[in-house]
Amino acid sequence: MAWNPKIEKMPIKELKDMQFKLLKMQVYRLYSFNRFYHDRMRQQGVHPDDIQTLDDVRKLPFMLKQDLRDNYPTGMFTASGDEVVRYHVSSGTTGKPTLVGYTERDLEMWTESLARALTSCGIGRGDVMQVSYGYGLFTGGLGLHYGAERVGATVLPTSTGNTERQIELMMDLGVTAIACTPSYMVYLGEVAERMGVSLKDDTELKVGIMGAEPWSEGTRTHFRDVLGVEAYDIYGTSELSGPLFTECEAQDGIHVWGDMALVEIIDPDTGEACADGEKSELVVTMLQKEALPMMRYRIGDITCLMEDECSCGRTHPRIGRISGRVDDMLIIRGINVFPSQVEHTLMQLPQCTGHFQIIVDRVGALDSMKVKVELTPEVFSDRINDLMAIRKSISNELKKYLNIAADVEFMEPGSLPRYQGKARRVEDRREM
Amino acid sequence: MSLHELRQISVLLENKAGRLAVIAGALQENGVNILAFTIAEAEGFGVVRIIVDDPAKARRSLEAQGLAVTENRMMALRMLDEPGGLYGISRILGEQDINMEYAYAFNRPGKAILILKVTDINTALPRIEASYPEFLEECSGYQHC
Missing domain, CATH: 3.30.2130.10 (VC0802-like)
Structure with a gap:
């Protein structure tokens, strides 16, 4: 089922024509009416007339998060104060927070985007959706709230925290779908178990919309098998509006609605376009946003682009799972390591719970990586040899995936920090 | 038990x-x-x-x-609290072909108790019971099972 089949399934050629027109109009608008964009394009030596094809987007200047900070609070807004109907403030994962704004139409497009997305995950009228993303300055809660209401689902706006109560409400109200971070989902499962509740058998919960931090196929399998939740990846960031795009029922990439956003994958060092399917830095241009358009915005996420038609029949391009952030990527002894790879490996091992922490240090001239894991209580043994063997097998699996040796340290179950918002699982103690 | x-x-x-x-x-x-x-x-x-x-x-x-x-499940053996106490026990373990993983000991008034983790308690215990029942410590006084 599609929310807006005419748009979602339009022929690729027509979609590209539409994107070109929208891009051209957006560039004209920004060049003519906004000082920041005008100056930036002049510096780059590009004029709106130079945009003759869709690929000419590559002539336009990049924008970085730093630009938003430099122009704080509203220097980059392209709508006047009385047209802006809402603000959000980003969570500041990688530095000080930034302000974003929306016109009425921006909010409408955001909601439309999520209505298409949630429908593609099978959520609609008759569903009860618990939104366990933070409400408030963070975009997650309100974004999904309006998206879910638009498709006719009943929304339970729990926000984060008070986990026992969330589980009680989930049972009382027959919640069928949840939106939260994957680490909060793990935590919900643990708390439910302690309360004697099996999310799989004692609740109606079937679907999870998981995002705001990278996760893996291993996590998806774990949620499906252990919690009875089919998890769908969601993507977005406050600078683009908030959470916007999800996987569809095919679970083969996240559909980025082409009438709203134009996606490129570039080499982070040269800024040049990457070959199709290559995993590298994501760049997004918002084609219809009014208050804060973002042109060729370098979010810092790493993914790949799939432009062929999806098996679900939707024609809009897809991006792969976010495998990390350009600035999250750890370079350990010259090898690129993403925390998501560690997560993926650990999720497949029954010997440990999903929680972990990575500690990178430098001993002499050599980088060392330590992964702290929580041992599953069931596999705990009184015999040191058994425990050493478990540790060895975890460390072998990590080595297999990461191509780098990692020390594994056992932690008591429940002792590693739980995150309700974005997880911070890496501690880099190296002095660069 | x-x-x-x-x-x-x-x-x-x-x-x-x-x-x-x-x-x-x-x-x-x-x-x-x-x-x-x-x-x-x-x-x-x-x-x-x-x-x-x-x-x-x-x-x-x-x-x-x-x-x-x-x-x-651990085996508890009674030793004499005097020189040679452990020797007596360990000889018996060797003779009865009982393999141990680890062991430690503690004292009770007048005696020492050796706590043994053996590879297979289900065969080890009957062997000691049959040949050297006097070495087995009566454990029911220690714990409410």
């Missing part, structure tokens, strides 16, 4: 100051008395092994702290 075996409680101990106090504190709070105690140490973690007067209660109170806990 045979009268001649003890239930040992083991707990994972992470390498962080104050963790032992969490274990001991939980037992104290629940009125559990520790009879014997040892820590096996490995790189980065340890395993605390304890014999208590109430293993079931000990397990419950440790698990309530979120700790990883496991239980094992």
